Amino acid sequence: MSQRPAVGDFPRYGIALEKAGRIVGVLLTLYARYQGQDGEEVRCNLSSWSVDAEFRPYAMKLIWAVIRQRGVTFTNISPAPATLNANKAVGFRLFSNGQVAFLPAMNTARPSWRLLDVGADPAEMAMLSDKDRYILSEHAALGCLSLICVGDGQAFPFVLMPRRILHGLVPCGQVVYCRSLAELSQCAGTLGRFLLRRGILLCLVDAMEPVPGLFGRYFPRKGLKYFKGPKPPAAGDLTFTELVVFGP
Numbered sequence: 001m002s003q004r005p006a007v008g009d010f011p012r013y014g015i016a017l018e019k020a021g022r023i024v025g026v027l028l029t030l031y032a033r034y035q036g037q038d039g040e041e042v043r044c045n046l047s048s049w050s051v052d053a054e055f056r057p058y059a060m061k062l063i064w065a066v067i068r069q070r071g072v073t074f075t076n077i078s079p080a081p082a083t084l085n086a087n088k089a090v091g092f093r094l095f096s097n098g099q100v101a102f103l104p105a106m107n108t109a110r111p112s113w114r115l116l117d118v119g120a121d122p123a124e125m126a127m128l129s130d131k132d133r134y135i136l137s138e139h140a141a142l143g144c145l146s147l148i149c150v151g152d153g154q155a156f157p158f159v160l161m162p163r164r165i166l167h168g169l170v171p172c173g174q175v176v177y178c179r180s181l182a183e184l185s186q187c188a189g190t191l192g193r194f195l196l197r198r199g200i201l202l203c204l205v206d207a208m209e210p211v212p213g214l215f216g217r218y219f220p221r222k223g224l225k226y227f228k229g230p231k232p233p234a235a236g237d238l239t240f241t242e243l244v245v246f247g248p
Contacts, residue, residue: 001245007031007042010072015065017051017058025051027062031072032240035131041231043073047242049083063090073229077241084224092226095233096206099223101172102216104192104203113151113187115194124148127155135159135177135239142244144176147194149187156183158191159239162200163248174248175205176238184236185213205236 006012010031017025030045046066051059067074067090075095079087116122118136125133125148139159140146149156159177164170173195178184184191184205195203205211206225210218227233238244 001030004030004245007033010042010044010069011066014047015062017055017062019055024055025059025062027066029066030240030242030245034239035134041073042071043075043229043231043233043240044069045075045077045241047246060086060090067091067228071230073227073231073233075233075241076226077238077243079224079226087226090228092228093232094208094224095227096223096225096235097208098206098218098220100205100207100211100214100216100218102188102203102205102211102214103201104188104215105196105201106215107185107189107192107213109189109193110151113149113190115187115190116148116150118146118148122148124150124155128157132157132179139176139239139244143247144244145173145198147191149190151187151190156187158184158187159244160195160203161238161244161248162198165202165204170202171200172202172204173200174238174243175203175236176244178205178236179234181205181207181211181235182213185211188214206238207235 001013011029014028016023027049028047030047032043034041034043076087116124118140136146136157145160147158160173161176163174165172
């Protein structure tokens with residue numbers, strides 16, 4: 001986190017609960033700036049929240065000290081089951097109610113469409129907005145697959161995090177960024193053939209419901225993700241969260 005850019009006066013690492021010079025609680029925060037349609041936005045991923053057992057009555061003080069900040073959208077993408085009621089009590093709402101596990105190579109690929117790796121610095125980067133170029137470049141540096149699907153004079157940005165599921169036995173790609181789930185469906189076949197060459201057959205994407213056009217299955221109540229604030233993240237948007245900063 002010391003290598004990530006600071007965001008205004010917001011905490012770089014988070015806040016701590018201290019008793020007699022000893023840290024007894026911590027809330028880690030990951031702040032990031034976004035260029036939204038209505039101007040700049042600030043988002044904060046509440047990465048980890050832990051308080052020693054004897055000081056649990058003070059746990060909510062940590063949360064309130066952060067979420068009272070106005071104009072910030074807060075996310076919790078890995079809530080522990082024991083904290084779900086606390087999340088809801090302070091106003092967090094779902095932005096993903098499940099996950100789609102899909103096999104992109106089973107979708108039809110359009111013959112003339114191409115998939116490009118941003119790491120090769122393709123000229124097609126110029127077809128994207130400043131926001132999309134920034135997201136692709138930053139996430140490539142964080143170890144993600146930053147990709148551009150090009151076809152019919154259009155460019156579609158995607159970021160995936162390689163990970164392993166089912167006790168580390170199955171490699172898969174977690175969708176970290178796409179502009180819309182409709183674009184993901186549109187490019188799935190081309191994306192799937194690219195990923196197959198890298199040994200990835202299965203992909204996961206967060207969603208509130210089954211995604212039309214994706215060859216796979218929707219698992220409700222899997223991987224619940226919450227937000228609080230003025231700008232809920234779009235489906236499939238896990239940019240600059242703990243998943244990419246710290247790894248799966």
